[in-house]
Amino acid sequence: MHIDILTLFPDMFHGVLENSILKKAADKKRFTYQLVDFRDYSANKHHKVDDYPYGGGAGMVLTPQPVFDAVEAVKKEHVSSCPRIVLMCPQGEPYTQKKAEELAEEEHLIFICGHYEGYDERIREYLVTDEISIGDYVLTGGELGAMVVADSVVRLLPEALGNEASAKEDSFSTGLLEHPHYTRPADFRGLPVPDVLLSGNHANIEAWRRKESLKRTAQRRPDLLENQEFHEADKKILQEIKNNEK
Template sequence: MKIDFLTLFPEMFDGVLNHSILKRAQDKSLLQVHTHNFRDYANNKHNQVDDYPFGGGQGMVLKPEPMFNALEHIEQTAESRVILMCPQGRPFSQEIAQELSESDHLVFICGHYEGYDERIREHLVTDEISMGDYVLTGGELPAMVMTDAIVRLLPGVLGNQQSHEDDSFQDGLLEFPQYTRPRNYNDMEVPEVLLSGNHAHIDAWRHEQKLIRTWEKRPDLLEHYDLSDNDKKILENHKKQLKNK
């Protein structure tokens, strides 16, 4: 995968891109990343990238020329995804991360100031994505978060491909509880089923825990999850146990 970042602050990406999973992906030649300061593509002597909005209003708006010029400089294909980090976009999710991980080329436009000239949105962008219902100073942090979520899904990036398959949200549920040594810590025991060696029982317990944890912490996720009859029975039994406590 190739990822290009259009930003006024390319140095912000150095720490994130050069450590941990993202660095490992680059070392394995599974990922190429490039940062571009779109100020370098401004066609005026002061390299100005923003201006006052027509019609008046607060703040400054990013000009179209630097973005158009920068994207002309970046080699793209018909399948390239140009992503505008924008609070008006669709909320980022694990499903979107999976979708974008199947692309060969992503371009993130990281804006600043009050907003973008609308012609950038209309003529350059394929996707508008938001990190949530709040506003940040710029698009750099959301682009980094999205990149981490996307790249870890690429085949070969994680040591064990199944690692991300058990993640929260991957199948619509939250992840099951995890335990490691010691078996007993301050009289707090590891569930016996995990020590049984019976993988069918362990899988069943983990699925049950995922259902219960999702119902307790994020019940909204269950509205979009296809509960089986056994799933419904598990949740009903759990609710009864809570009432009887």
């Protein structure tokens, strides 16, 4: 995978891309990336990338020319690919693990990080393939959102994680929140690890983890249980959880 990030503040990304899992994945050649300051593509003699909105209003709006030209330039560097062009925007599709898994299948991603009051609508309408929001709140710019999405996508790439099973068991990957985890010591300040996890009985451990995953989801994110199909065993567990809450 190759990722191009179009931003007015490329220095913001170095701490994220040059540490932890993303750095290890880049070192393993699982993905490459390029930080593109789209101000460099401005045709304005002062390298302006924003202007006042037609019709008046507060704030400045990103003009289409630098963004279109920057996207066209990076696409020419990867002519064999058909990139997904992602606009980071509070009006976009709410970001989910399912979307991360979808994007992880792509060869080329281009992120556009906005700033100021917003984008010229022609960027949204004629250039991008996806609009993504990481939450119902407004940030100063799209950079932090792009970091979140890039991290969640890259960790799904083959060999990016030390144990590839980890990603498959993450919260949301199964449609449920993940079960609780424990490690040594078995008793910490009088707080013991559940006996089943020390039993060595893998079938019982898996059954416990499934039940705890269902329980945690029902308590914290019941919306995730909607429109899911469950086996009879899961239905019985969910009913028990519901009865215990009465």
